[in-house]
Amino acid sequence: MSNLSYVNNNNGAWQTYLTQIERVAPYLSEDLQDYIDTLKRPKRALIVDVPIVMDDGSIQHFEGYRVQHNLSRGPGKGGIRYHPDVELGEVMALSAWMTIKTAVVNLPFGGAKGGIRVDPRKLSVRELERLTRRFTSEISHIIGPQQDIPAPDVGTNPRIMGWMMDTFSTGQGHTVTGVVTGKPVHLGGSLGRVRATGRGVFVTGVQAAQRIKLPVEGSRVAVQGFGNVGSEAAFLFNKAQAKVVCVQDHTGTIFNPEGLDIKSLQAYVAETQGIVGFEGAQAISNDAFWDVEMDILVPAALEGQITVERAKTLTAKLILEGANGPTYPEADDELQKRGITVVPDVICNAGGVTVSYFEWVQDMASYFWSESEINERLDKLMIQAIDDVWQTSETNQCSLRTAAYILACERILKARKERGIFPG
Template sequence: MSISANASKYDPWLAYLTQVERVTPYLGKSIQPYVNTLKVAKRALIVDLPIVMDDGSIRHFEGYRVQHNLSRGPGKGGIRYHPDVDLKEVMALSAWMTIKTAALNLPFGGAKGGISVDPTELSARELERLTRRFTSEIGPLIGPQVDIPAPDVGTNPQIMGWMMETYSSIKGHTVTGVVTGKPLHLGGSLGRVRATGRGVFITGVEVAKNIQLAIKDCKVAIQGFGNVGSEAAYLFEEAGAKVVAVQDHTGTIFNENGIEVVELQKYVHHNKGVKGFPKAQEISNENFWTLQMDILIPAALEGQITAERAQNLTAKLILEGANGPTHPEADDVCLERGITIVPDVICNAGGVTVSYFEWVQDMSSYFWSEAEINERLDKLMINAIADVWQKSTDQDCSLRTAAYILACERILKARQERGIFPG
């Protein structure tokens, strides 16, 4: 069984709406009339993408760009290339971006895009044609002051480079700020690739202090070993923790004495997955969820932690490196069992934070060192998780609800103060 967003019949949009319903009673009366603006997407575009394949045939792909809410600034959100991409998923991801940017107090709204495609089945030339066609179709909706895409599952800096060049060609001049996550020599930012995993580590360490969980010798299990999972694994190992299990689309590996992360990174780079790693044993994917662990990092796709899996978890702390990995019902189970969850909208916000830094650098054409970026990122993430922890304590609620309270207050206050046009 591979990691799949649809394996557990998870409805990400319904999960998001459930989270909004749960936070509504905590919001002030003056902004509650605006809550329904969070339950709809401002704008959604579905595009047909006919592509000439290398063999001369023509295939049609379906693409999406959704802008959920722009009350606090331009839309911000990644582009996902994955077979499971559909409108509901993209709507939910765009909504989570609205919450995420507000929870971090970044001057953005929420957006997301994607194409229903397995990028590994396309040649580089086919992938470039698909990307350029998609960019031209969504071009009227994006721009550095309108909506700024970035990489996500199945996309990378090269794809962002193609998007930037296509958009710039249409505009007639170079527009570096139309996307983030670009190659460095096209206006990308140092620290961007590793930022999401770094944010997972930083927020995890801060919350671990609050629940008296010592990182040294902690057993860490990670689902997903891409940019996010591998960087988080590396940083936790550096801090003295043991990464005992890793699961990805090829299978699950386990070593109770700890998996050497750098060796696994090199192995995955050459073998495209963790399966067969010689210094760990292979176990079934479902057994991953019952292993002895202190920290669980779901860093793959949404909908992975079901209520049943949550009932069997031994983890004390869950760090949501992926977007929407936990079912609402599983949230309840974890709360009852005393398992602390650092929610996705804070935990994995390191990527969008450094995307913000990249956007600012592109606007000024002045670039910072990686040390400066990491220092700014760490400070912002530490302050954000401290605010969420304090709100959770004040309101006697979960960290997820606390993050949503902070974010929704900021979004709806902006909506209230901007007013509704026409009145």
């Protein structure tokens, strides 16, 4: 049985991931196929109750999760998501994609993910801190610098990571900076971490554009999601003389065929918390976003955004998956049929976990690097990773996504095979 009986998520993110694994199986050697079921179930899934005292004195309960999908290649690595739609199947899928992602970039980590079903915007700062500290205490027995290292994700930030680090450290009796990454710099965080995922999207995008002979300068870019990932990718493309013509976030969609002033838009969003109302563009409907004339699409919001219907009409020549799982498998088929190149999430948005790895290394050594050193190391790893994936794609005559999974699954399953099964 490939799915798990307690996840009623047949059409969700977990099923998308399972389909991706099924598609890569024929490309693996026979001895590794014997171990492929390892990737179809998480190693450990923890569901916790998170009760907190609200500011008005009432008690509310929230449901939290931490899933460790695979630890064959090292400690678990993956973010913590605060969002009203968080549920077990989604967290399982996100943890599995982290397993693939760390293996594609060849980091010494496994995959994990966590989250709480909550709208953090509805909590006060004090309530958010209580929620974070209680959740950390509930999962503290399965996290740690050599076990599982959380990081920020949707709805969380460096401040929340600081609270997690402090709570865990209190239980240990000493400061443990390496238990989380994405912390404030003065608490052991790394320079360049906040912008790393968006930078990775840009770096891999430039490499892919060169290979398909698409000039970045003058190209039209559409970005869905304008948080850390989308805004940084948009800024770097804009800096490279591309025209960011359309941006969508949770407040709406804005469009300017001549290109948006991204630096001004970033300042506007920092002040208003949304893109709608920005004077340098016109508002259009959210559905119209998918019909905009574009050369490069950067989906950097949530999973499940590119459906078959949207894939049939997209004008993009290159899609850079800044979000996790934004494309359904059937849509992938349609995009490949139409000759649209997709740089998959497991490599395209791996800049964040790569700099998280750098942060973890720096914490372990108590020796910190400059931002220019970090960006140089990041660019080098990302370029090497997409080179490896592109070569695997050409060798196997398959999509970049399948190629990324071939590379990752080979590395993960070889580690599983060589470690053996205990007891024998």
